Amino acid sequence: MGRWASQLCRRKPLDAMIEEVDAEEAGGLQRTMGLGQLTLIGISSVIGTGIFFVLGTGVPKAGPAVILSFVLAAVVAGLGALCYVELAGAVPVAGSTYSYAYASLGEGAAYLVAWCLVLEYGVAASTVAVSWGQYLNEVTGTLFGFTLPDAISQPPGAGGLVNVPALVVVLLCSLLLARGTRESAAVNAVMVAVKVGVLIFFAAIAFTAFDSGNFADFAPHGMAGVGLAASGVFFTYIGFDTVATASEEVRNPRRTIPLALMLTLGAVTALYILVSLAALGAQPAGRFGEQAEAGEAILAQILRDVTGAGWPALVLSAGVVVSIFSVVLVSLYGQTRIVFSMARDGLVPQVFHRVDRKRHTPVHNTWVVGVLVGGLAAFVPLQYLADLTSMGTLIAFVAVAAAVMVLRRIAPDAPRSYRVPLYPVVPVLAAVSCLYLAWLLPGVTWTLFGCWLLLAAALYLCFGRRHSALRDGPATDGHADEAAKASKESEASTADVEAGA
Template sequence: MIFGRVKSLDAILATAQKKSLTRSLGAFQLTMLGVGAVIGTGIFVLTAEAAQKAGPGMMISFVIAGFVCAVAALCYAEMAAMVPVSGSAYTYSYAVMGELVAWMVGWALILEYAIAAGAVSVGWSGYMIGFVQSNLHIIVPLDLVRGPFDGGIINLPAMLIAAIVTLLLVWGTKESATVNAGLVAIKIIALTLFVIVTLPVIKSGNFTPFAPLGFAGISGAAASIFFAYVGFDAVSTAAEETKNPQRNMPIGLIGSLAICTVFYMLVAAGVIGTVGAQPVHGAAGEVLSPGTPALSAACRSIQDGAVVCSKEALAWTLRSVGHPFIGWLVGAAAIIALPSVILMMMFGQTRIFFVMSRDGLLPAFFSKIHPKFHTPHVITILTGIFVALFAAFFPVGLLADVSNSGTLFAFAAVSIAVMVLRRTDPSRKRPFRTPLVMITAPISILGCIYLFFSLSKETILLFVGWAAVGLVVYFLYSKGNSNLGRGIIDSPETDEDAPPQGVPPFPGAHTPGYKDA
């Protein structure tokens, strides 16, 4: 115990058993779901953001971000296999470090899921507008496809896709595992085509200067690129719906991360080697930040364009090297597949809210179920409104960085929890043990701290402000209404607090135990 009330692992597992969800996901499904969640806006869009911060040095940035995720994944795997219940880092923290830390982790996860959904929406918008303009030759006014921080007024396509996904979640969409696997396949095929086409025509000269902005630029890009790996931890939110979680959760977590890392390194090399990835500077030679009006203005003066200026970096690269049809395919793949990532992120958000509401830390109406659609419509609509507003007014890079701040906090908390639990409950069965935990976990924690402080000052201040608001909410409401604080260790399941019906516990998973909408 570190801060106050701790909900024992036995109580958490008992509650989850009484309010259980159907276990139907295997190792392959989890891995595919992880790949489907991870491969999204990060690699399709943030490649341009990373190039502006680090140039070709973003290759090192991918290695740094991937390494931090790898050690964090090993910690997640132990906790997820040992505590196979919904709630992810929030639940693990509640069991080990107490209610206050758990609340702060859950509060930080709002940044991870809701704002990440907004970032993916903006990424989808960039590919959709690029597709329309390059294939249908329809010029869309810049003011209507970019927010005010990015040289426009409002991003209507991003707002629209967020609204559509929200309606689907309220209605109770039920994708089959086959459909999800198909979407994952589309993304993998698109990236494979990109690699096959670009690697043979790489020019070594495009890799110099390798780090035009020094190691600080590489660190800043790593902190942003971290978003490209976010999603593998969401596999742990499906632990309660996994067959044999002691075996399958570690496979799903680490397997999906390994597959994605290989693709990311190859794709980044393809972009740098074919069209170059040098940052764009201002008129006085100053470094311009991604997603700012100044960069947008500088980009408009570049006659042939640059990858750092593109909102659809991979499709733009392919068109630039004489493969417009494959560029069309990659753009189409992003347009088709990215909405499933938005859906996953938004569902992950409602799942975290549901578990926190089940513990009494949030009002009961957050987990209220629609009488017809059998979905948690109240919190889904509220989440959708905020996601749509984020997407409408903020650039993808800023949203990704803010999302990363919450994710890094949660990852560090899980890594601490693994070490603490090894000392406080050493006899508990651990189907998967983090190798060299007293080395791996501290490396994960230090890596998260390093990436967090590599984010922009504005992002760090936003996170601190968000955390302060979370503390106020906790002490004004959650502490007094907590089930654990009121002595309620477990409670019988009723229709009102039953798990959401109609939507699979993890988008893409067809779960027989769920009612049809």
């Protein structure tokens, strides 16, 4: 039992993480991105993961006060972002929360956190891909008078059987990612410009029909409804932590990662509030739930109702078709880098760590992830996907807050380009607020999440602990000193003797 506890608690030293990255750099991932490209990746990952359809599920819970739900979710995300900023400066390697947890909380916790991240990024990509078919039908219906049958274009549970467009967009994004990071970043920059332009276009037109009377019954379900909606819309903020997964492909990561994180969160929050205010002012709150149940593209329908013409809705839908592609692209990017880091540590098969010598991308990793995510998007009902994304994100944020506090204790002198203000108040508030939002999620989400963690634990026991790169070494603190390094072989021999006994 003592040996198992040692395995679960062993930490990976910060120095070892950075040395591995430096050793791999020539033949591994390449540092090709700057602050602008990285911020665009963050914005791209966030905007579109829900704002184009989440009002259909958020407004019925909170009414017009869903605006406060977005603010509440932004505050919680902001607390988490401050923790990410400190850790990104101290642990500038791919893997995001997984790497932070490995350096502070130990291998067992890091493995479970990694599976929360797999859930977060993979299910987020699936969630967004699900709505691609709805907006694609808006475009083809207006231009050509043709739409795909509901059975193959709508989410399961909303009139569809197999969501073919969702599967197609995931596989196309996988193809682009496999070709190269530089190419993916360039395409993403163009798509972000389209996405932001479309949202501003929507708000400008929707505000022409603004009716303050729509806000008369502002919070019909009280603050309980606001909190419940916040737990559901929280997944729309997950993209900013994708920034941290790019640490090995960014120039000067200790400076670039923190700046990109804060710029991303600020820009996203402003746009979400703008779009929500415009949409709620343009139509009564009661219509949002009806439109969601009917599988309508809500923002496009608002423009059609406001203008009485089809072209504004067509512009929006065409923009959304492009922008949702970008969300899927960067969400898949984040997940592949998490799995890449796990494979380097031996916790998943080495096929996920192989980098193509010409393109400098983990090609096999990308295609395996793409097929799995595409399957989720094609066959799983939307609401389960959205809530599971929120759950994975919230638990990952709790781990980040805990990692900040643990690393402050075990590695107080490690280089940090930024320190969380009001320590330890901010990380404690971040953890408590995330746990509160998670507690508000439906029971079925907790059940599915529990099954997911049980699956992760089984995989760790069967594969991860046996193949871990640290399996022959002792548990170590996050910033081992020279004496600990010198006694490594002696302690490993002792552990082997105890195992034999």
